[in-house]
Amino acid sequence: MGLPIEIYLNVAASGLLTGLVYGLMALGLSVIFGVVRVVNFAHGEMMTVGMYVAILAFATLGIDPLVMMVPIAAVLFVFGYLLQTGLINPFINRPEHSQFMLLVAVALILVNLQLIVFGPDSQGVRTSYSFDSYAIGPLIIDASKVYAALAAVAVAAALFAFFRFTLLGKAIRACADNYHGALVVGLNVKHLYALTFGLGTACVGAAGAMLVAITDVTPTIGPAYTLLAFVIVITGGLGSMPGALLGGVLIGVTEALGGLLFTPSAKSMFAFGILVLVLLFRPQGILGRKLS
């Protein structure tokens, strides 16, 4: 290709930063699956909810999306908590496909409610620093992407710390390791499941607030993000928290370079290509434990 190497580096760096935000989105899915063993098929739809709230707050009150990240995460936490207690907990012992269809229904409702409320046109946020950039050597990097990626890393780090060091986090991990054992030692498993689901949706809400500064949103993009989150989680390794971030970066960079080499509209084909390769050669994912 005739493009200078700097362009590839720039695009790869930008893909890496976007990939970290993707990673946070996938982390939410991974946490929910790792503990509750339920696949959140409405994940991308929940993220677009976060994106729209950020846009509304910016358009009406002028609040920066990265500040709105905290209230959005809180709102989605409550939403996730209620969804788990109200709808999903009764389904814990139902067959897998039955749970899955439940969330397909939630996704269908969410995406089309957004279509009704916000209309089909794409919307975005133009902050005061939207066109700023940093020059590091040959690299020119968008400021908004740097801030979003830093925020994503911070939230992910907080989540790691929560699961590793707090009593509550340890209790949740106990539920994930042994459902019956957790019941026997007197943990309120349903409450902990709901907390976990809330944490997962809070992650994806925060990721949405970050992503809105990078890219525009339409209501119908939700399923594509759900799928992207799945691809990332499977690539990185099911139930592996670092795997989700690594998968996000890998997919982010691949999509960015693929979009540059071919056409941007075909970029997600490369993500699917990686998915197929992973399923062929390392079905447990890059950092995942061996499938039983």
Next chain:
Amino acid sequence: MIRHLLDGVPRRGIALLLVLLAILLAAPYLVGGYVLSVLFLILYFAYVGQAWNIMMGFAGQLSLGHSLYVGLGAYAAAALYVHFGISPWIGLGASIIISGFAGAVIGFLAFRFGVSGVYFAILTIAFAEFARIGFDHFAWVSGSSGLFLPVENYTENDFWNLRGSPAMFYYLMLAMTVAAFLLCHLLLKSRVGYYWLAIRESPEAAQALGINIFKYKMYAVVLSAAMTSLAGVVFAFYYNNLFPEQIFHISRSIELILGPIIGGVGTLVGPLVGAFLLTALAEGLRELMLQIGVEVPGVKQVFYGFCLLWVVMFLPDGVWPPLARLLGLHKTERED
């Protein structure tokens, strides 16, 4: 043959099915164009629902990417007709081969490497999305600007090229639905059918009994894909336009599985009942909104979503099993 077909089916069930068939056969002479188009849609969804049910209902493999097979079938037959004037009756061979091959690839990738359950479902979505984006950039079939079949004013039906009146398509779809129904009925009573049910209930136990579960899962995927592709052929020649953005879209895959889920997964009559309920209700809703004068995109899908939610929560086996008990037909269903 006939005796084998009727074996174990209650008399009352046969009588009801024959009455239903008689009504459906007479329908084009009794109802107007609009109702006929709704009936066509019902039969279309009943047919693809039946095809999907082979994979999920019989063999227990959840596919959420069946729009892939509809789209591949539609594009194969339509492109051959548009570019070379090849009749869809020959083109459907290409549709079956291409869709069957796609199903085989997905099945191979998944079943060889232990990808099952929900992850299998995600793989099927990924392939459908892959095809959607791929066809958007596929110049031979005009990419994202869509493939159009030539349309003229037909004075008489050209069955060989599937050009003609809605009634012709209606009868074709009816024949396909009846054929799919009978095929599934026979499959359920065959050795393959019992193997599928065994795999659905417990893959480990089935394998322990010596069933080659890889082989029989592959049969289910390929057969389901090939059957679904035929619906795609009819879709292409009925609507005369194809857009990757629409035909491969995930919402199409979901629309297609709602019928059998609401009717009853794994039952023979479920896809029929579900398609009828859902399409009739959705059209009723559309009429209602037209009367009130509001036109908001997405309302139909929200309605679908609540229907699905309600059925999944309160009727986990679908509408048909309780309905069958009500009609005194419960012995025919879910032979497990």
